[in-house]
Amino acid sequence: MTTAAPAPLLAVENLRAWYGHSHILQGVSLQVRAGEIVTLVGRNGAGKTTTLKSIMGLVPKREGRVTFAGQDILDRPAHERFHRGLAYVPEERRIVPGLTVEENLRLGILAARGGPGRGGRASRRDEARRIEVIAETFPRLKQRLKQEAITMSGGEQQMLAIARALMAEPVMVLLDEPSEGIMPILVEEMFEQFVAMKRAGTTILLVEQNVELALDVSDRVYIVDGGAVVYHAPAAELRDDPEIQARYCAV
Amino acid sequence: MSAPVPGHALAQGTPLAAPRPGSGRTGRWLALASRHRVALTLAFLVVFPWVAPYQALAVNILVLGLYALGFNLLFGYTGLLSFGHAAFLGGGAYGCGIAIVHYGLHPVLALVAGTLLATFIAAAMGVLAIRTRGIYFAMTTLALSMCVYYAFYRAEAFTGGENGLRGINVPVLTLPGFLLDLLDPVVKYYAVLAVVGGAVWLFSRLLSSPFGAALKAIRENEGRAQACGYDVRRMKLVAFVISGALCGLAGALQAIHLSIVPIETMHYATSGQAVMMALLGGMGTFFGPFIGAATFSLLQDGLSTLTSHWQLFVGAIFIAFVLFLPLGIWGEVLARLRRAGW
Amino acid sequence: MVSAAAPTAPPILATEGLGKRFGHFRALSGVSVAFPEGGITAIIGPNGAGKSTFFNLISGAFRPSEGRVLFRGRDITGAAPHHFARMGIAKSFQITNVFPHLTVRENVRVAAQARRVRFGFFRDRSAYPELAERAEILLGEVGLGARMDRLARELAHGEQRALEIAVALAAEPALLLLDEPTAGMSPEETREMMDLVQRLAETRTLILVEHKMKLVMGLCRRLVVLHQGQLLAEGGPDDIRAHPEVRRVYLGKTA
């Protein structure tokens, strides 16, 4: 399947994963090249989230090969991926309870300045600047910096989760259903934002149920089912496929 | 492209993580065992005194097992960690002891009196403690139980204070139709077993009742249980009180068994003991508390006869248990059986 | 059956000047709406408009700072949350909220039980076979028929969303509040869910919060729009679609 020249930024080969005794991923292979937006679609329980989590090193048992920027990261501890420039927006938002919005955001950049506790005052200022920038993109967050994050509305939490992942300006982001719970007007803006990020050089691997919009912004699409990739094509091809339209898009 | 499979993708072929009761050979055995858990527990306890080093210890284990069982209702099944159960054990013991020593009540009535006193203490503590949650709940119960402790400590005329309550002597138990010689350790064991057996049976009924199911739901997710229509506070209180009553019964039996009630019975260290026994045996398992009580007592007893540094070994064994048998002894046995039978 | 209730029919639920403050922040203020018996009403509005807060108020999870909630004409403001459930108001949560270490079947069964037996102490649960049956039927309806013996926490996100709804349904509510029932569901499952919602609406009143406009517009006769904690608009799909303010703050180009 490999297409020509530049080595992919992220390459997943025959990835298998287990939760306890359940064998979930049966051998997933996919590639994302630098600067691409690639989308995974599939039914509930198909294994999309498990794929992302395995890439991030969050599934207890995993086999196969995952290379990022040319290095095998399958068995590296999760936190190392962050330092290589990989960011992750989990499904169900995973906002840290007990912290304010601002603290949740700060958490996103802490490690970027060289580990907990080692930062001096200067990078504090840096932090503040980043929060400022991100908050511009999500004005709702800006008004709520001091609110306890877990009391935010569902959509606000989703924005926070995305903003947190972007704080450290990652090379590549894995987004698990970012549009869930976001109002229509903002969903559109958000996808526009993804395109803008892509233009700025960020690579994106997306899991999305809003297939119509996802197809609009993606370069390529993988369809996951039963813990494996069952189909793979450029997005444009799928946009024109009536069967795909019928099965995945119409509501 | 392949057509998406109907139904959910993993429904076919992939093994499921959670074992279904009743499938596989061991599974069937387990299902059977769990249906007859009361009978099994009792069968074990009937032969137990012949295995234990001496009968008095066997009675201790019965009593402590019941105590841990009562505690387990709260922690294992309802998810409330209490550090105040000593107040119930002690309340039961003092209630029973005082009834016999100061009022000359019949031992059977004294058992009832002890259980009632414990129930009352549990209700009073529960009403206050239920307002808090998590570790704060544990600490509130601890604090309240220590207040009870000091109250009993100071009521020296009734409780004997630091010296403990002495003179709970019941050499023979007169029941309609026959006499039991409680100075005979074997007779005493089976007399206590009769009471404990009754309590275990009631407990088992409780667990398999709708109320038991609701408690587990509360343990899992209190907020959701409430949204489903359960009056969570009241149910927690009821569980607290029932748990207190069971522990109180254990205390009352202990008073008759040892013929004294030490004030230490009410100290929080005794509450800690319930936690340890329940964890050792296996939290939220039916038989676990008895296994835990037996292990705890046998370990301490056996080792302290062998060496005066027994605490070193008890400590090390505890550590080993946690590291290698995280589900508790009985919990681990169950899990192993399940896995083997899969 | 599905026919829109006549405006004169007594509402199953009504709010009067309902409001909620968190500290100084007014999440909701002065919302008065009535929901007629039967049919589906959608509540829409921007993120943070106060939709979930509104649900929490009318399901008893929050106590209002001001205003009243009337259920079938009775003032139920400030009653304990479990009373709401017993009166027949059930809610599915926007952020999945189930019993993670119970099996899928047990999740629904224990929810169904809450309606029937709460303090049964000594009768065995097998004395209530109807509860288990009901659980199985409900799970079949939401498409989890094959997953009943799994622990809830082992389900995929979309499956948990389906379970969430089954748990809410188990209480046999007269009024069912669904907070983004199809969030996280694939298009295919969303369609199935919408069929289910439509069937449910034949026998009870449904209020749902949704951000999927196509779906909402197709399903509901009536929409309520909240914005910044206040009632912005109310009406049929066409009115709402045409409402300029709604378009500006919420719909964008979509509808």
Added chain:
Amino acid sequence: MTDLSLGGFPLDLLALQLVTGIALGAIYVLVGIGLSLIFGLMNVVNFAHGAFFMVGAYVGVFLYGYTGSFWLSLVAAPLAMGLLGLAVERVLVRPLYGRGIDDPLLLTFGLSYCMVESVRIAFGLTGLPFGAPPDLRGAVDLGIGYFPLYRLFLIAFSLTVVGALWLFIERTSFGLVIRAGARDPQIVQVLGIEISKVWLAVFGLGCALAGLAGILAAPLQGVTPEMGIPVLAEAFVVTVVGGMGSLAGAVLAGLLVGIVVAMTSLVAPDMTKMAIFALMALVLLVRPRGLLGRAGALG
């Protein structure tokens, strides 16, 4: 001065009693903070905290016997306990993460048995005598009465340590990371933080504080293998009254408990121990999260 009185007690006596309470509280604060750190931030109930306190005291006293320098002991005891804490976390506690609150509880309970018994084997059952170091002996006239110099030193020193700790946790991002890590370690990891190192550090720090409290308390009461047992309960009280994981709360609660004990012993001396628990019950019933506990903190 003595003719002024309040509730039948001369004012200067009351004032002296207050100072006494603060000195008592200083020790409570130190043990409380250590426990609170580990407890509030790692969700680990360290039942061996009292044992660390005791071993810290032994290490300090033992070293003092060799070097004759109390100051050295003051550094060495917490250091040794910190290292021991690191080892314990790494070898024993780490395998238990993700297993809920009960496993570490049981494990540290067993560990405390081992520590106490090891000390009995190594140093005997009776304990070692130990008094205030020569430079800190004697009493100072505070104007309200004589007060032991060592206890004044104790107050000053503990408050300095607590202040430094506060700076460390509030002014560095350490506090944020550990607070977050307690709630959702996975996310913290995804955000590039090696959470296991953070926990290691927290555990070591908590144990070091226990050791420091131990050596500071040693001149007050000598050292015995059992000296840690009441300390554990007291530390729990301080932690809970102050609010889980709240540094300021632990300070407030520690001083409060000390003062309550001192004042109770003036009016109803036989009630002093009960007073601690009554205070805790009262606080929790009025403020179920402790004095400065955050909403949503643990449970």
Added chain:
Amino acid sequence: RSAAAQGGPIKIGFPVPLTGAFGAEANDQVRAAQLAVREFNEAGGFQGRQAELLVRDDKINPGEAASRTLELIEKDKVNFLVGGLSAAVTLSINNVARERGVIYNSISQSDAINEAKDFGRFTFHEALNPHMTAGAVGRYVFPKSGKRVAFLSADYAYGHEMMRGFKRAGEASGIEVVADIRHPIGASDYSAFLPRIAALKPDVLCLCNFGRDQVVSIQQATEFGLKRNTKLVAPVLLFTSRKAGGEAFDGVIGGTSYYWRLEDTVPSAKAFNDKFRAAYNGAVPSDYGALGYAGVRSVLEGVKAAGSVETDRVVAAMEGLKADFYKGPQSFRKCDHQLVQSVLIVESKSKGMKTPDDVFTILGTEGPDERFLRGCDELGHKA
């Protein structure tokens, strides 16, 4: 009573708190008791029967002690019980033993065990009781050190009993009680009580507490400078406590049942110490340790005198026993089986010590005299 009592060894159950705060004392008790058993066996035992000591750890917990006593009686079928160290434990052992008709010779200090309520025909009390000890110390100290007396007492039966003994002795000297402060047992800090006591400047401060409480309170009283104006007095001044407390004990006066330097004046003490030193590497017995020896010997001498191990006959024989085992003459009073014996008044020192064990100066000895005990009717025994 039982079949096993007919032949085989004479078994003596010996529950003491081997672990816990009083482990040092308990271990000493065991060593001394073993000495008594060995002595008995080496002298040929009784009718060819050897004595055997069954040591159990009571963990200083009355409940544990009761279980262990049941074990010793029901499973091991012991002939006699000796032991106990804390009052609560001794009362618990006594309660179990008396119901089953087994002789128990207590070696723990308690007033309650003499009283009719707890006393049983099979109960013997080898140790001093708080009334005797405190009384002797009071009678010695008050006339010498002054009349303004403050009490700091552990708030439990034992503390109250000691205080009662002091006050009774003080009535004769006309003391004035300036403070009567009760502290909770097991307190680790006394600083909260001390400023108040210091402010009163009493002549004598009686510390009616025990073990670790005593060590810590004396240490802190010293720290608060109380010794400047006040004589510190502890009714029961333990050898091991003094060793754990160190210099802080300087000048503290107290009572004890035994101190090894008694060997300077009493031959039986010298003989006992020598045996002990020979058996245990030159160590000297502590006060409680010596009680372990005496407790076991009383029972075994009772057997010899009775010419039987049968309970009733041994009881009668022990009641008539007049002996000098290790500290001078001693005998059991008929009504409550309390051992009438001497009380030593000692003062703690840390200078001019000949050996590290030379920690006390014996100031005086109050001879054995029934007058210093509470009367039989006061205790509720019918004449």
